[in-house]
Amino acid sequence: VTIPAAELERLGVLGHGNGGTVYKVQHKRTSKIYALKVVYDDGDLAARRQIFRERDILRKTDSPHIVRCYETYEKPSGDVAILMEYMDAGSLDSLLRSKGTFSEPELAHITRQILEGLSYLHSLKIIHRDLKPANLLVNNKMEVKIADFGVSKIMSPTLESCNSYVGTSAYMSPERFDPDANGGNYNGFLGDIWSLGLTVMELFVGHFPLLPAGQKPDWATLMCSICFGEPPVLPPGASDEFRNFMECCLQKEPSKRWTASQLLEHPFLIKYSTADN
Ligand code: ATP
Numbered sequence: 001v002t003i004p005a006a007e008l009e010r011l012g013v014l015g016h017g018n019g020g021t022v023y024k025v026q027h028k029r030t031s032k033i034y035a036l037k038v039v040y041d042d043g044d045l046a047a048r049r050q051i052f053r054e055r056d057i058l059r060k061t062d063s064p065h066i067v068r069c070y071e072t073y074e075k076p077s078g079d080v081a082i083l084m085e086y087m088d089a090g091s092l093d094s095l096l097r098s099k100g101t102f103s104e105p106e107l108a109h110i111t112r113q114i115l116e117g118l119s120y121l122h123s124l125k126i127i128h129r130d131l132k133p134a135n136l137l138v139n140n141k142m143e144v145k146i147a148d149f150g151v152s153k154i155m156s157p158t159l160e161s162c163n164s165y166v167g168t169s170a171y172m173s174p175e176r177f178d179p180d181a182n183g184g185n186y187n188g189f190l191g192d193i194w195s196l197g198l199t200v201m202e203l204f205v206g207h208f209p210l211l212p213a214g215q216k217p218d219w220a221t222l223m224c225s226i227c228f229g230e231p232p233v234l235p236p237g238a239s240d241e242f243r244n245f246m247e248c249c250l251q252k253e254p255s256k257r258w259t260a261s262q263l264l265e266h267p268f269l270i271k272y273s274t275a276d277n
């Protein structure tokens with residue numbers, strides 16, 4: 001089934017991002033609710049490049065843990081839009097702010113789903129490169145899905161550097177700052193694992209783990225602590241399995257990190273896996 005753009009009614013704004021806006025829309029004929037991400041023709045070149053990249057990736061992916069794309073639009077005027085499934089509970093970032101921190105069993109449930117999505121992406125040779133709470137969306141069934149592929153990268157089989165993204169994010173792994181430091185042996189997939197580790201730790205402690213609670217990120221300080229500091233560790237009270245899981249993600253040396261499919265077998269996830277999980 002195709003959904004013509006003219007049959008969509010805008011109900012409100014779900015979020016703003018780099019040069020784009022995400023709307024809550026309703027398909028008038030079926031009354032179904034969707035999310036529509038739009039980049040207007042006057043958006044800058046970087047924003048346009050990002051939405052085309054996101055469109056290309058979402059058209060390729062088919063996983064219960066990647067946000068689903070139903071249609072893409074390109075108007076003669078130059079507006080580009082992607083019609084996605086609506087994730088009615090918002091992002092993990094907004095959930096953290098509204099409901100507070102997550103317990104270990106909740107985090108095991110969330111983390112398993114993110115890892116299912118990541119191991120699927122990595123098997124397609126796609127690196128997300130911007131994994132963080134704001135880019136992980138949730139619905140009322142507590143299904144967690146990876147979204148926002150604007151800076152993702154599809155690795156070609158050639159020996160190409162995957163470090164071409166010049167943007168910055170606090171969740172970036174140490175090797176992203178200096179890929180040559182580890183002998184050019186940089187495996188970009190493991191950068192997503194570092195970001196996952198910081199994300200899960202943030203959901204447990206309630207603030208970005210490389211900064212004290214309430215402190216505004218100052219980029220220079222943050223970069224120093226990522227590159228020269230010790231990786232963050234869980235506070236007292238966390239279980240041994242959880243502590244070890246974090247260590248498997250937050251190794252500064254990428255080759256020491258576990259892959260997504262290895263982490264899916266980690267005791268932390270096994271411990272909390274039940275029939276209803
Ligand atoms: P940024 O550059 O700030 O990360 P972006 O332009 O890349 O933003 P997204 O991260 O895809 O855009 O979306 C921005 C926000 O819009 C999300 O954090 C989320 O709150 C909301 N949003 C995006 N897609 C959906 C969706 N499918 N369902 C519900 N909300 C969504």
Ligand code: MG
Nearest residue numbers: 017134135148
């Ligand atoms: Mg985003």
